[in-house]
Amino acid sequence: MTKTQEGCEGYPVEVGSLDLASLDSVRSFASSFNARGLPLALLICNAGIMAPPKRLITKDGFEKQFQVGQTKLLSP
Numbered sequence: 001m002t003k004t005q006e007g008c009e010g011y012p013v014e015v016g017s018l019d020l021a022s023l024d025s026v027r028s029f030a031s032s033f034n035a036r037g038l039p040l041a042l043l044i045c046n047a048g049i050m051a052p053p054k055r056l057i058t059k060d061g062f063e064k065q066f067q068v069g070q071t072k073l074l075s076p
Helices: 023-035 064-068
Strands: none
């Protein structure tokens, strides 16, 4: 049992990794997860960027603080 799964005995807990600053990474993760046909009961995104000292732009052309905070592509 991993530390993430402690206290969740009897419930399926999975940990996945993706780069929220890359729409390709988010699309790939969402596609792989959705292909399994399982419901998503809870999603915890442990990411955030707050007030960077200069404007950061992702390779997708969005302001990084905005893009990292969006998870719409992970919704069914």
